[in-house]
Amino acid sequence: MGPAGAFVLLAWILLASVLVAGARLVLRWRRGRAARVDWWAGLVALPRRYLVDVHGVVARDPRAARMHALTAGGLLGSSGLLLLGVVPALRAGVVYWVLVATSFAVALAGSAMVARRRRPVRPAHLSAGGFLWLPVWVFLYAAGGLAGAGAIVLTASPGLGFAAVVLAAVGGAGLVSGLLTGPIRHALAGAVHLVAHPRPGRFAGRRESALLPLDLEAARLGVAVAEDFAWNRLVGFDACIQCGRCELACPAFAAGQRLNPKKLIQDLAAASLPPGARPAYEGSPHPGAPPPPLAAGPIVGAVLHPDTLWACTTCRACVAACPMFIEHVDAVVDLRRHASLEEGALPEKAAAVLEAIRHTDEPEGNPLAARGDFAAGLELPVLGAGESTDVLLWLGAGAFDLRYGRSLRALVTLLRRAGVAFAVLGAEERDCGDLARRLGDEVEFARLARANIAALNARRFARIVTADPHALHVLRNEYPDFGGCYTVVHHSALLESLLAEGRLTPERRLAGRIVYHDPCYLARYNGETGAPRRLLDRIAPERVEMARHGLSAMCCGGGGGAPVSDVEAVRRIPDLRMAQAREVGAQTLAVACPGCTAMLEGVPEPRPPVRDLAELVLEAVGEG
Amino acid sequence: MRAVVLLSAGRHPLSARPAPVPVEMQAIALARGLGADVAGLHAGAPDLAVREALGQGMDRVTVLRIGEADDAVAALAAALAADPPDLVLAGNRGRGGEDSGLLPYLLAEALGWPIAANAVALAAAAEGLAVIQARARGARWRLVVAPPAVVTVHPAAPPALPFAYARARRGRIEEQEGRSAPLVPRVAEERPYRPRPRVIGVAGGGSAAERLRAATEVAGGGRVLVDPPPEEAARELLAWLRALGFSRSADE
Numbered sequence A: 001m002g003p004a005g006a007f008v009l010l011a012w013i014l015l016a017s018v019l020v021a022g023a024r025l026v027l028r029w030r031r032g033r034a035a036r037v038d039w040w041a042g043l044v045a046l047p048r049r050y051l052v053d054v055h056g057v058v059a060r061d062p063r064a065a066r067m068h069a070l071t072a073g074g075l076l077g078s079s080g081l082l083l084l085g086v087v088p089a090l091r092a093g094v095v096y097w098v099l100v101a102t103s104f105a106v107a108l109a110g111s112a113m114v115a116r117r118r119r120p121v122r123p124a125h126l127s128a129g130g131f132l133w134l135p136v137w138v139f140l141y142a143a144g145g146l147a148g149a150g151a152i153v154l155t156a157s158p159g160l161g162f163a164a165v166v167l168a169a170v171g172g173a174g175l176v177s178g179l180l181t182g183p184i185r186h187a188l189a190g191a192v193h194l195v196a197h198p199r200p201g202r203f204a205g206r207r208e209s210a211l212l213p214l215d216l217e218a219a220r221l222g223v224a225v226a227e228d229f230a231w232n233r234l235v236g237f238d239a240c241i242q243c244g245r246c247e248l249a250c251p252a253f254a255a256g257q258r259l260n261p262k263k264l265i266q267d268l269a270a271a272s273l274p275p276g277a278r279p280a281y282e283g284s285p286h287p288g289a290p291p292p293p294l295a296a297g298p299i300v301g302a303v304l305h306p307d308t309l310w311a312c313t314t315c316r317a318c319v320a321a322c323p324m325f326i327e328h329v330d331a332v333v334d335l336r337r338h339a340s341l342e343e344g345a346l347p348e349k350a351a352a353v354l355e356a357i358r359h360t361d362e363p364e365g366n367p368l369a370a371r372g373d374f375a376a377g378l379e380l381p382v383l384g385a386g387e388s389t390d391v392l393l394w395l396g397a398g399a400f401d402l403r404y405g406r407s408l409r410a411l412v413t414l415l416r417r418a419g420v421a422f423a424v425l426g427a428e429e430r431d432c433g434d435l436a437r438r439l440g441d442e443v444e445f446a447r448l449a450r451a452n453i454a455a456l457n458a459r460r461f462a463r464i465v466t467a468d469p470h471a472l473h474v475l476r477n478e479y480p481d482f483g484g485c486y487t488v489v490h491h492s493a494l495l496e497s498l499l500a501e502g503r504l505t506p507e508r509r510l511a512g513r514i515v516y517h518d519p520c521y522l523a524r525y526n527g528e529t530g531a532p533r534r535l536l537d538r539i540a541p542e543r544v545e546m547a548r549h550g551l552s553a554m555c556c557g558g559g560g561g562a563p564v565s566d567v568e569a570v571r572r573i574p575d576l577r578m579a580q581a582r583e584v585g586a587q588t589l590a591v592a593c594p595g596c597t598a599m600l601e602g603v604p605e606p607r608p609p610v611r612d613l614a615e616l617v618l619e620a621v622g623e624g
Numbered sequence B: 001m002r003a004v005v006l007l008s009a010g011r012h013p014l015s016a017r018p019a020p021v022p023v024e025m026q027a028i029a030l031a032r033g034l035g036a037d038v039a040g041l042h043a044g045a046p047d048l049a050v051r052e053a054l055g056q057g058m059d060r061v062t063v064l065r066i067g068e069a070d071d072a073v074a075a076l077a078a079a080l081a082a083d084p085p086d087l088v089l090a091g092n093r094g095r096g097g098e099d100s101g102l103l104p105y106l107l108a109e110a111l112g113w114p115i116a117a118n119a120v121a122l123a124a125a126a127e128g129l130a131v132i133q134a135r136a137r138g139a140r141w142r143l144v145v146a147p148p149a150v151v152t153v154h155p156a157a158p159p160a161l162p163f164a165y166a167r168a169r170r171g172r173i174e175e176q177e178g179r180s181a182p183l184v185p186r187v188a189e190e191r192p193y194r195p196r197p198r199v200i201g202v203a204g205g206g207s208a209a210e211r212l213r214a215a216t217e218v219a220g221g222g223r224v225l226v227d228p229p230p231e232e233a234a235r236e237l238l239a240w241l242r243a244l245g246f247s248r249s250a251d252e
């Protein structure tokens, strides 16, 4: 056998080791719970998911995209070609070896880019450890391959060719050795993850952001140990390439809370291995978290500090940033469901909120009939059962807040001014359940959802309008699972259309530089970034954007029950966001959510005033 | 040690929905803190509030089914006398019912057991059970009762165990026919509320501050005896009561 044959043999040996490693990974994943997977649809969609969806996210960092295209393309292309070399006629031709050499050269260039990424200094969001060896292995494999193919093309001495095979074999062995716990594992797990993704609705530009209902009849609710995750969730954790994009996007991490989404995913992947077999993690930690005991047992405690769980604002910035389409928020909520429903292990104030919801249908224990009190002096028609209206105004929990009541008063005034027929549910409006659900209490969420749906279905209306993006998300995307399907419109969209139709006419333009802060539940959860901006452009000539805006906006810190969980932090998230607004010279910070209003207005002065879109429109239209 | 926590059909003060009485949930936590084997006891109809107590540290509750017009004390006393535990814990008052806080006393009387009120902490002691009792203005007294005893719990006791739905779901409710006895009105006399008369020790004299204190605080005065022999303490008390004209047998 000459060097050509040896090369082909090496490729097949490598393939065999990949298959063995793959089988071992499959065994690991099979320990998870069963999941319904449409294999056929997933397989058909794989090329598109990989080349369009994944690379669409990767390409937000063009250098990373080039690096990945060269490395992955070069490695897969060259190895695939070598496998084809079992056909003797093929490997006898010079053209074939020229092709092989070319693809190895591509991989070689890729390895240089991989190495350069961490030189001269490794950026904090990238991991060290196995990732420092990765370019070395790729380099050896590619360099060996290139030299060998070149030697064959140039018919150099077989000795040279064999030496090259040895080099490539060392590199290949290095790569393959990382298939179970090393960085290269993401390739195998990633492919399976894309096929069997737990949320196929995430791909092809769609955005499936509703939490999935929990089977409340199950013997164990939520996730305590790795095996409680559905198997395809375990695959997802293994698909993480530790690119650190989620870490850069995470507001809790930025605030120094004990949560780093990247480490979280690594922890969850490690939790499915026995304590001794868990790979070392060499990236940024959960800031300030004490090292967990190296133990088996429940994830929270043995692997994660409880703060890590409760720091998450469910802002989805990590999910939106992740090129591997990993579902951090689902994992957090799964763990919270167990903590909440099985253990009752919640932060003190969060437990109090859930108790109030249990007994009064309202997180603060306010009387439901007082929800309309903010509108004292304004007419606020209540829609009785069997009655009908055009717009059902969903007031939300913010209605009980004195400050936010001002925004709602502005909205009600505007609706009246524009001649919109609207009404509220009155005491029949219970909390929408957003907070309960994000805190993991699926029981109370389901109860509230059913009660609200019963109240809504007893009345006729064309659409629900709300100023609360959390209520909007729940009513629009999460109630359908409980039998309530409604057209739900955010007040920004309604006000924008009223302005566009001329039913509201601005009398004056607002002075000063206005910056709009996107609420996570409107932008990332529902893709609505246009209407608020169009609205502002109609009334304020000077609108500027923060660096992080639209789908990549930074959270105000108010979602997911984070304010009631009150996890220790070094900085406050809203302070960080306000600093970003100041950076672009904001003179007014426009918001569109009761949570954002409360969080951002809590930033100490001096700071630009925080005003809801409705208040700004009312100012432009004139108090009249 | 076996402890029985009395559970009432609480109602939430705002929504009037079934909700456990917080101080009863604190009682469960106190009993568990003693390491006792804890069970719940409720007389009446099975109630959602009772089910929720199962999520807060209780594994099983016995419901003694009795009618609306039946006397809960009779049913509870009969069940407790049939299988006496070492300790019966109750909230110092219910929520949403009569809320008189009288039931534990009536029950103790019916059972012939001692009662210690307003506990904020319990501990095993050599002579029985040490009860730390909440007194006015943050004062604490330590009492020792000999089991079996009834102890009522004060809201200043440590917080209840967190509620967990799955635990409530796993908990068992056993229903039994309770002893039915018609409720006889126990209140001897009903009259409109008026503040208790105060004994003003410093009438007229003293500084303004002293007169204010005398008018607003429960009467003080007398001598402070630290660890007196019982006879001396009794003599002192009787002398004090006699001085105030409260003692009915002034000549004994």
Ligand code: SF4
Pocket: A239, A240, A241, A242, A243, A244, A245, A246, A247, A261, A262, A265, A318, A321, A322, A323, A324, A325, A326
């Ligand atoms: S979870 Fe996703 S974004 Fe975060 S490090 Fe892993 S691959 Fe990157």
Ligand code: SF4
Pocket: A246, A249, A250, A251, A252, A253, A259, A260, A261, A311, A312, A313, A314, A315, A316, A317, A318, A319, A328, A329, A555
């Ligand atoms: S959802 Fe937001 S807060 Fe939670 S881990 Fe992701 S980025 Fe961090």
